[in-house]
Amino acid sequence: MARLIVFYAVFAAWVVMWGWFLVREVFVKGAIKDYKVLISRPLEGRRAYVTKDNLYEFLTFCRENLPRDSSYSLVGPEPGAIERVRAVYYLYPRIESTDPQYILVYGTPGVGHEGYRLIKKLDDSRYMLKKIEG
Amino acid sequence: MALLNLSTAILFIIFAGANMLCLIFRRADTGLSMAEKLAMAYGLGIGFISLEMLALSLLKMRFTFFNIAAPWLVILIANVILLSKKAPGHSIKPDLSAKDDSKILVLKIVLQAGIALEIFYAFFRALIKPIESYDAVAIYAIKSKIFYLAGIIPSDYFTALAKHFPHPDYPLNIPLIETFIYLTLASLNDALVKIVFPLYFIGTLAMLYFAVRRFANSNYALIFTFMLATIPQFNAYACNAYIDLPLAFYCFTSAIFLFEYFRDRTRIHFMVLSAVMAALAGWTKNEGLMYCAAYIVTMIIYFAFNLKKSSVKDIISALLYVIIIAAISVPWLLIKKIFGLVNNDMGLMDMSPASLVNNIYKLGPIFYEFQKELFGPKKWNIFWAAAACIFIIRIKAAFSGHRRYVTITLFLIISGYVLAYMVSPIDIRFFLAKTWSRFLVQFLPIAVYWLALMLKDDIDL
Numbered sequence: 001m002a003r004l005i006v007f008y009a010v011f012a013a014w015v016v017m018w019g020w021f022l023v024r025e026v027f028v029k030g031a032i033k034d035y036k037v038l039i040s041r042p043l044e045g046r047r048a049y050v051t052k053d054n055l056y057e058f059l060t061f062c063r064e065n066l067p068r069d070s071s072y073s074l075v076g077p078e079p080g081a082i083e084r085v086r087a088v089y090y091l092y093p094r095i096e097s098t099d100p101q102y103i104l105v106y107g108t109p110g111v112g113h114e115g116y117r118l119i120k121k122l123d124d125s126r127y128m129l130k131k132i133e134g
Numbered sequence: 135m136a137l138l139n140l141s142t143a144i145l146f147i148i149f150a151g152a153n154m155l156c157l158i159f160r161r162a163d164t165g166l167s168m169a170e171k172l173a174m175a176y177g178l179g180i181g182f183i184s185l186e187m188l189a190l191s192l193l194k195m196r197f198t199f200f201n202i203a204a205p206w207l208v209i210l211i212a213n214v215i216l217l218s219k220k221a222p223g224h225s226i227k228p229d230l231s232a233k234d235d236s237k238i239l240v241l242k243i244v245l246q247a248g249i250a251l252e253i254f255y256a257f258f259r260a261l262i263k264p265i266e267s268y269d270a271v272a273i274y275a276i277k278s279k280i281f282y283l284a285g286i287i288p289s290d291y292f293t294a295l296a297k298h299f300p301h302p303d304y305p306l307n308i309p310l311i312e313t314f315i316y317l318t319l320a321s322l323n324d325a326l327v328k329i330v331f332p333l334y335f336i337g338t339l340a341m342l343y344f345a346v347r348r349f350a351n352s353n354y355a356l357i358f359t360f361m362l363a364t365i366p367q368f369n370a371y372a373c374n375a376y377i378d379l380p381l382a383f384y385c386f387t388s389a390i391f392l393f394e395y396f397r398d399r400t401r402i403h404f405m406v407l408s409a410v411m412a413a414l415a416g417w418t419k420n421e422g423l424m425y426c427a428a429y430i431v432t433m434i435i436y437f438a439f440n441l442k443k444s445s446v447k448d449i450i451s452a453l454l455y456v457i458i459i460a461a462i463s464v465p466w467l468l469i470k471k472i473f474g475l476v477n478n479d480m481g482l483m484d485m486s487p488a489s490l491v492n493n494i495y496k497l498g499p500i501f502y503e504f505q506k507e508l509f510g511p512k513k514w515n516i517f518w519a520a521a522a523c524i525f526i527i528r529i530k531a532a533f534s535g536h537r538r539y540v541t542i543t544l545f546l547i548i549s550g551y552v553l554a555y556m557v558s559p560i561d562i563r564f565f566l567a568k569t570w571s572r573f574l575v576q577f578l579p580i581a582v583y584w585l586a587l588m589l590k591d592d593i594d595l
Contacts, residue, residue, distance in 0.1 A: 050266040085272040
């Protein structure tokens with residue numbers, strides 16, 4: 001009988017904590033806000049939301065303007081940052097390279113590189129440089 | 135249309151896995167319930183379809199639904215012929231050996247509702263977002279995208295392309311099955327593809343329920359299934375496209391069937407199934423190979439304890455266990471060796487005794503990080519604290535009877551992780567902070583099963 005009482009006490013504690021963690025995640029930490037936005041968007045819009053709309057817009061811009069077999073270097077996101085990882089994923093089959101055909105600049109105005117010229121820009125902090133041939 | 139295609143993909147996976155189950159059991163009683171068969175068919179289907187896709191690529195055959203499906207139709211015909219030769223009156227009964235004398239209906243309803251809620255929430259969280267978590271994108275989704283766009287594993291993938299991305303040595307089970315789902319969807323829908331993970335979640339819960347049901351009533355089994363389903367870290371990994379939960383499924387099912395084989399060594403098919411699932415664990419993530427080693431050692435220890443009751447047939451069974459694991463694991467290990475695919479972080483591991491001695495200082499941070507998780511209710515509720523208490527109070531019982539093999543297995547697994555942490559060249563605090571809470575997910579179902587075994591004589595529901 002004592003063991004059953006201990007069991008029910010522990011089970012009740014478990015259920016209370018479970019309920020609290022669920023409520024905390026959905027309402028206190030605001031997951032429900034994310035869910036409302038995500039439900040209202042199509043797949044492309046959801047990708048933009050999780051990647052951050054500003055970055056995703058830039059990646060879409062790069063995908064539309066870079067040849068599929070081109071190489072690039074990304075300036076802006078820190079090495080190892082989630083933004084860089086997602087950029088590599090969304091830009092594939094374009095590949096990162098140490099000697100790229102294109103330099104993609106995100107969130108960093110006024111970046112130039114010797115041997116490269118500005119070819120297209122979304123705005124002053126999001127633009128593409130191309131290697132000057134010859 | 136997308137949902138119809140997705141359903142086709144999942145049904146085909148289960149169909150392939152059911153074929154493998156038939157091949158393993160042939161005319162023998164499986165002793166499994168329908169839910170267990172579905173869960174096992176799902177895990178087997180994924181593992182063998184991805185292995186098949188690897189083989190197709192090596193044979194320079196493109197991934198088309200026909201190329202992937204055709205061999206399974208041949209296996210189906212073989213299975214139909216084998217099953218049609220069953221003796222008359224042969225029936226397959228589930229092995230629910232415990233009487234269901236559950237008394238408290240309200241408890242049953244509450245537990246089932248809680249489990250259903252977590253399952254629904256896992257599907258919702260998985261499918262609402264595309265793949266976006268760090269490792270899920272950097273290590274796995276990029277590979278499935280490469281394979282899908284090429285329609286094959288590209289010929290330069292192992293020689294050049296893989297080295298552009300992190301962890302080229304990681305096995306390709308999940309990336310290839312993601313590719314298969316993209317193929318069936320005819321699009322790179324990286325939201326719908328995440329259905330793989332909550333299905334592994336359900337499969338693990340089903341296997342735990344029926345594993346506990348073998349020695350306890352349904353209320354008792356539901357308690358521990360509810361416990362596993364509601365552990366925040368576990369259900370979080372049902373939706374983030376990390377590989378740790380699929381690995382947990384294979385490791386857990388392998389362990390369960392090994393323990394069932396120990397209970398009744400006439401059930402040789404359970405031993406075969408355990409070996410297959412252990413090998414598929416190694417095909418899912420590198421840590422799976424450590425589980426293979428742990429289970430082989432557990433088997434050796436089992437036979438050492440039961441030497442007088444063992445026969446030549448048992449020794450052959452143990453050898454067969456190793457052979458099955460090797461047969462499934464070796465192709466990928468060979469590919470890694472031939473193409474020099476090395477883990478950037480683990481490739482420099484020095485496993486010598488001298489290295490172990492030199493790294494003994496790492497035990498402090500390791501045990502510090504372990505105790506942090508023990509008292510981490512946000513990720514684990516009170517599970518690890520409860521398990522630790524029960525172990526301390528019931529230490530003699532933990533090493534007695536059938537339970538000792540489960541306890542020993544858990545010790546071997548934890549020792550494997552400690553060893554890896556000690557010999558890894560990565561900064562220990564960084565490595566622990568980034569990985570230990572994920573590694574715990576990998577053997578959590580085994581730990582929950584262990585707790586169920588430990589408490590079965592104390593709680594009468």
